[in-house]
Amino acid sequence: MEDCDQFEDERRHESAIKIRHLSLPCKDGKCMQSGPLYIYRKLRTLIIMHGHKSKMSQLPDDVFKKLLFLRVLDMHGIGLKELPESIGNLKQLRFLDLTSTEIETLPETIIQLYNLQILKLSDCNSLREVPQGITKLTNMRHLEASTRLLSRIPEIGSLICLQELEEFVVRKRPGYKITELRNMDQLHGHLSIRGLNNVVDGQEALAAKLRTKEHLRTLHLIWDGDCTVIPSGQKEEVLEGLQPHLDLKELMIKGFPVVRFPSWLASSSLPNLQTIHICNCKSKVLPPLGQLPFLKNLNIAGATEVTQLGHEFTGFGQQKCFPALEELLLEDMPNLREWMFDDAEQLFPQLTELGLFRCPKLKKLPPLPSTLTSLTIYESGLESLPELQSGVSQSSLTSLYINDCPDVTSLRVGLLACNLAVLKSLTIAHCERLVSLPEECFRPLISLRSLHIYECPCLVPWTALEGGLLPTSIEDIRLNSCSQLSCVLLNSLRYLPHLKHFEIADCPDISNFPAEGLPHTLQFLKISCCDDLQCLPPSLYEVSSLETLFIDNCPEVESLPEKGLPNGLKELYIKQCPLINQRCQEGGLDRGKIVHIRDIEIDGDVIVPEQI
Numbered sequence: 001m002e003d004c005d006q007f008e009d010e011r012r013h014e015s016a017i018k019i020r021h022l023s024l025p026c027k028d029g030k031c032m033q034s035g036p037l038y039i040y041r042k043l044r045t046l047i048i049m050h051g052h053k054s055k056m057s058q059l060p061d062d063v064f065k066k067l068l069f070l071r072v073l074d075m076h077g078i079g080l081k082e083l084p085e086s087i088g089n090l091k092q093l094r095f096l097d098l099t100s101t102e103i104e105t106l107p108e109t110i111i112q113l114y115n116l117q118i119l120k121l122s123d124c125n126s127l128r129e130v131p132q133g134i135t136k137l138t139n140m141r142h143l144e145a146s147t148r149l150l151s152r153i154p155e156i157g158s159l160i161c162l163q164e165l166e167e168f169v170v171r172k173r174p175g176y177k178i179t180e181l182r183n184m185d186q187l188h189g190h191l192s193i194r195g196l197n198n199v200v201d202g203q204e205a206l207a208a209k210l211r212t213k214e215h216l217r218t219l220h221l222i223w224d225g226d227c228t229v230i231p232s233g234q235k236e237e238v239l240e241g242l243q244p245h246l247d248l249k250e251l252m253i254k255g256f257p258v259v260r261f262p263s264w265l266a267s268s269s270l271p272n273l274q275t276i277h278i279c280n281c282k283s284k285v286l287p288p289l290g291q292l293p294f295l296k297n298l299n300i301a302g303a304t305e306v307t308q309l310g311h312e313f314t315g316f317g318q319q320k321c322f323p324a325l326e327e328l329l330l331e332d333m334p335n336l337r338e339w340m341f342d343d344a345e346q347l348f349p350q351l352t353e354l355g356l357f358r359c360p361k362l363k364k365l366p367p368l369p370s371t372l373t374s375l376t377i378y379e380s381g382l383e384s385l386p387e388l389q390s391g392v393s394q395s396s397l398t399s400l401y402i403n404d405c406p407d408v409t410s411l412r413v414g415l416l417a418c419n420l421a422v423l424k425s426l427t428i429a430h431c432e433r434l435v436s437l438p439e440e441c442f443r444p445l446i447s448l449r450s451l452h453i454y455e456c457p458c459l460v461p462w463t464a465l466e467g468g469l470l471p472t473s474i475e476d477i478r479l480n481s482c483s484q485l486s487c488v489l490l491n492s493l494r495y496l497p498h499l500k501h502f503e504i505a506d507c508p509d510i511s512n513f514p515a516e517g518l519p520h521t522l523q524f525l526k527i528s529c530c531d532d533l534q535c536l537p538p539s540l541y542e543v544s545s546l547e548t549l550f551i552d553n554c555p556e557v558e559s560l561p562e563k564g565l566p567n568g569l570k571e572l573y574i575k576q577c578p579l580i581n582q583r584c585q586e587g588g589l590d591r592g593k594i595v596h597i598r599d600i601e602i603d604g605d606v607i608v609p610e611q612i
Contacts, residue, residue, distance in 0.1 A: 202237025385414030
């Protein structure tokens with residue numbers, strides 16, 4: 001092959017003068033000598049390949065002296081610890097890959113590679129710093145290195161052709177100020193600016209010229225230090241001066257230390273924003289984000305001073321608020337008390353996911369759109385579930401998760417009273433005052449697959465559940481610490497022809513399983529912490545699909561079922577059941593009932609089939 005050759009034999013020199021692209025295998029720490037390379041004087045590409053267990057810590061000092069036309073040099077992963085000074089002779093070099101090497105220092109001569117466009121230093125964990133003069137390589141477009149390395153380069157703003165800089169850390173000393181970004185208009189993709197507490201005033205922020213960075217799509221603005229020494233007005237001016245280009249798609253503002261957001265957080269200034277994260281900011285009023293026409297994802301977290309959401313948030317006099325929003329997450333807002341709304345049907349016409357986390361004082365949510373598919377409420381002060389917007393006859397909700405809502409006493413009002421025909425997953429947990437679930441609301445849940453109820457000790461039984469009011473579509477039921485409800489639910493299991501997974505725990509009032517048995521479709525059964533349970537389901541052997549059985553902390557269960565366990569059972573786990581444990585030991589009365597099971601673990605001891 002004339003243009004590409006594999007260097008295997010040093011004696012193959014006849015056509016070397018024509019070779020443009022060469023790869024060298026590295027074997028036993030030796031892959032070349034400088035002599036043979038001299039004859040490849042027109043070489044454009046050199047790839048030194050790492051072989052199995054190859055370790056080559058250094059190259060001959062003069063190896064690159066004659067390769068004056070080399071443009072691509074790839075030495076990734078070869079265990080190299082240092083580069084020879086002769087690297088500076090490669091004046092035409094455009095691409096240098098040292099990824100995953102053990103290189104400890106770069107020679108000062110590397111700053112002579114004036115045409116270098118791509119330098120790859122990722123995963124060079126032994127490299128502590130790069131030569132300060134590296135910023136003289138003004139043709140550099142891609143400098144791939146750890147944030148630790150990049151943050152140590154002073155005057156990085158001299159690399160005006162650089163297209164990637166994931167993080168810039170602002171410091172007070174020269175060479176590290178935010179003004180370094182002034183002329184870096186070729187930056188693409190993502191940029192995170194940390195240490196904004198070190199920006200003195202709005203003029204310094206404005207000098208960074210973020211507004212001219214037209215190729216940036218994601219911008220993170222982060223205050224992560226002491227801002228108390230800077231007057232409040234100057235802090236506001238700093239963020240005002242950091243206005244990004246109007247083509248920005250994603251914005252994060254984190255740790256902003258004052259109460260007023262910038263004027264540019266409006267539809268006319270950033271019309272193309274699709275994602276916004278506002279984290280740990282001190283403002284009492286949120287910006288009018290409801291006016292942004294293409295905003296799809298909004299996450300507000302740690303807004304500890306916000307007490308209400310109203311027109312200042314949704315936008316005054318808007319026909320539609322948040323017209324494109326699909327995901328809304330509100331987290332860690334301990335003082336949020338009120339969410340005001342008038343024309344609720346105009347709110348969130350495209351919303352599919354709503355998450356409310358740790359907002360303990362919020363009592364009520366606005367009516368929800370029919371488009372919503374997922375609702376999560378965690379540690380909230382809600383007294384009842386939200387309703388659907390007026391005129392909505394059917395919801396698109398498929399997942400409903402309610403956890404730690406101590407003021408909810410009934411689910412009879414709100415979403416569960418609506419037509420949730422496509423709801424697939426329902427979880428209710430840690431609602432200590434919840435006393436009833438609406439019987440009449442479960443029959444319409446014709447698509448329900450998963451029902452999980454945890455730590456709801458006040459839930460009372462459904463009197464009519466004996467008739468099988470749970471939808472027959474259910475495949476997964478998990479009950480924990482809801483004894484009264486569990487007693488009734490056990491009697492309904494036989495009406496569930498698709499049930500595959502059933503767990504029951506911390507229900508001390510249960511003494512027996514119903515005689516009617518379990519559905520034959522059951523594949524997974526876990527019974528734990530049922531102190532008064534006397535025996536396992538007597539017809540358990542008939543559950544032909546059962547593959548996994550857990551029995552944990554049921555001290556009163558005397559034995560395995562008299563007729564044994566299903567032939568298809570593959571896994572058996574028994575823990576803290578002393579009576580069963582004794583009967584399953586070698587020579588025990590139940591030993592013969594487990595001989596067919598592939599995986600057995602009793603109180604941490606694994607029993608292999610050969611031992612049985």
